[in-house]
Amino acid sequence: MVSILAQEQSGQYATHDVTNQPPPLAPYDASEDTALFEGLRREGAGWAEEGIRRLGLRAGSVEAQEWGDLANRHEPELRTHDRYGHRVDEVEFHPSWHHLMRVAVAEGLAGAPWADERPGAHVARTAGGLVWGHAEAGHGCPTSMTYAAVPVLRRQPELAKVYEPLLTSREYDPELRVPTEKRGLLAGMGMTEKQGGSDVRTNTTMATPTAEPGVYTLRGHKWFTSAPMCDVFLVLAQAPGGLSCFLVPRVLPDGSRNTFRIQRLKDKLGNRSNASSEPEFDGTVAWLVGPEGRGVKTIIEMVNCTRLDCVMSSATLMRKTLVEAGHHVRHRSAFGARLIDQPLMRNVLADLALESEAATTLTLRLAGAADRAVRGADADGTETAFRRIATAVGKYWVTKRGPAFTAEALECLGGNGYVEESGMPRHYREAPLLSIWEGSGNVNALDVLRALSREPGTAEALFAELALAQGADARLDTAVTRLKGLLATGSEAGARRLVELMALTLQGSLLVRHAPAAIADAFCASRLSGDWGHAFGTLPDAADLDGILGRALPGAMAAH
Known part of the structure; x- marks a missing residue:
């Protein structure tokens, strides 16, 4: 009679051969962006x-x-x-x-x-x-x-x-x-x-x-x-x-x-x-x-700085979870093909990549405004006014996008992403904090209205920034016109709608001016012209998924 130990050694009972699992991500370069x-x-x-x-x-x-x-x-x-x-x-x-x-x-x-x-x-x-x-x-x-x-x-x-x-x-x-x-x-x-x-x-x-x-x-x-x-x-x-x-x-x-x-x-x-x-x-x-x-007026500069960090931290979580998702789908196969090669998964990843780049680009623009404002390199006060309103706008929108983003990135890993060992549940639990810390969504949306009504130059600074991309994309121009109309007729109850459009036009203008055509076109088509569903992974068929993924997840990860 063959012993149990002999059977195990011979491989007869071997059930734990590991296949079709990604290798550990670390070590990796977190700055590869x-x-x-x-x-x-x-x-x-x-x-x-x-x-x-x-x-x-x-x-x-x-x-x-x-x-x-x-x-x-x-x-x-x-x-x-x-x-x-x-x-x-x-x-x-x-x-x-x-x-x-x-x-x-x-x-x-x-x-x-x-x-x-x-x-x-x-x-x-x-x-x-x-x-x-x-x-x-x-x-x-x-x-x-x-x-x-x-x-x-x-x-x-x-x-x-x-x-x-x-x-x-x-x-x-x-x-x-x-x-x-x-x-x-x-x-x-x-x-x-x-x-x-x-x-x-x-x-x-x-x-x-x-x-x-x-x-x-x-x-x-x-x-x-x-x-x-x-x-x-x-x-x-x-x-x-x-x-x-x-x-x-x-x-x-x-x-x-x-x-x-x-x-x-x-x-x-x-x-x-x-x-x-x-x-x-x-x-x-x-x-x-x-x-x-004068306590609130005194401490408000602290709030301006920490709100920028909320935007930064949300953008960081987006990028981190996008990298994790991209690593997984590059190495995981299902139904006879790598996940990264499957059209619908590529759409999901490309949509996440758009959101991540828009968040990172806005974060650094806000940081640049803050740097120039606090150093006195802002002779006409435009950057100071822009920082005031755009930081509140960014805090509202980018932190709101964080939980949905991390949930979608987690889902790219399937059941593996729901397990603590993956690290994704920790990122998912972290994401809502950034919308709450330094004022919840309503507080930030109302703060934008307060800035517009009480602080001269804030609306002008925002529209001056948007005007830098005028004529580059008709969808963006139309959205800016719609924003001006909403600003003229909006109410407190509609503050979230107003601030959301402010954020999307601001992100769109930055991408139109600074990002490759594949990024800017897909962003304007999906976020500004309505050719987008209610979940990530609904980019229009015309979107250049290869171009988007090749920029966001370089190298073999984006190979189609």
Whole structure:
């Protein structure tokens, strides 16, 4: 009688031969994106190309991809007290989180651009985020808030003098210590409260002046404060003169812990590597930033910066999941042919590629406007006005497209994409956050209306940008005319329709001016002339799928 072991060794019972499965994607080059480098050069940061390519190889490395996986599998843990009962309010992270943060800060993805005098430094940071985000999304939260805190602190020069050199440092120093004794700092923000959410004017946290000018004590409870292990926070609270902005350090100058009681960490849908918390203030020491009663106006520059990062992060998720889907279909066969060679799958991928390029191109245009605006390279104010309205438009539209995009990319992998090991479920859970963070869809759509009605020059700046492509594509010209009519007759209830058309005409104009004909034609045909279905993969028959895929997924991946 033949033993079971002998039968297994002979292959009689072998059922686990692996065939028709793609090899691991990593290592790969996360910067292999033609549209990204074209935008980088166009927006004045071509000097950063070598560094972005180097970062792309690191982001796509086996090591960095594993860091991203581990940081999300081993979530941060709250430790409210030490073993002796002392209140410590610390959050412990897996070492992979610290590896990710160390690279991000060293590569200038936090506050470093504010200390870089080269034109295009803010564009280079955005391009770096588009690439390094392939490794992991959650740690982009503290780097984004740190980046956005610097222009706000500049409203209070004596505070900026102390903290800005540390916020712009490229050294990651995660220990809780006196800020001025550290090699580098991270910043967070605490705006929302449970009774108001985005309606921060209903905040009830109170700020009481002390005998020392500019110093207050806070009492209240914040509802959604991410990255609670940051060193300093920008916080909104009600002072005697109204809602005001304050700087709250975790550790005071004398070395004592400021009162920052973390009540709990949020159990979130996604973004699970990043701790989000509910801190309680009770006698918490804070320094006033900007005038009393002008808190929203003071902190709004932070919001402009973080909204750009929401657009960037959505574009990054699109590109990452497109690459994952393209890799799978290149190596997977079904019904006698590779998936990449099947016409309907090519239509799906090409449609996703269009969306991805439009998002990346818009992101870099917004970054270019921001760079010129903050550097004062905007003599007539046009770029500042364009940045104001186009960032809100981009935040609304690109982040709205993210969940549908990642779902379609996941579906390209079939059942494999629904399994956690693929990484696609993590990307899918991450996508909705970016539409919610820094104002949900309604908040952003209404903000566009507010800008149009209250801030002179915003509509003119938008239409001046669209006019640069006038006459290049009749479908785009017709859509711009329709936009002007909608702008003249639109209502608050129709704000989403208006902002969607703004976004599509803006993306279309950028692609008509800068992308190859295959990209621009397919975008205008599908997004602007109505020859498009309600799901990805419904590009018209005339679309140049080979041209689109050859640009988005170069090499053998696009071979037909």
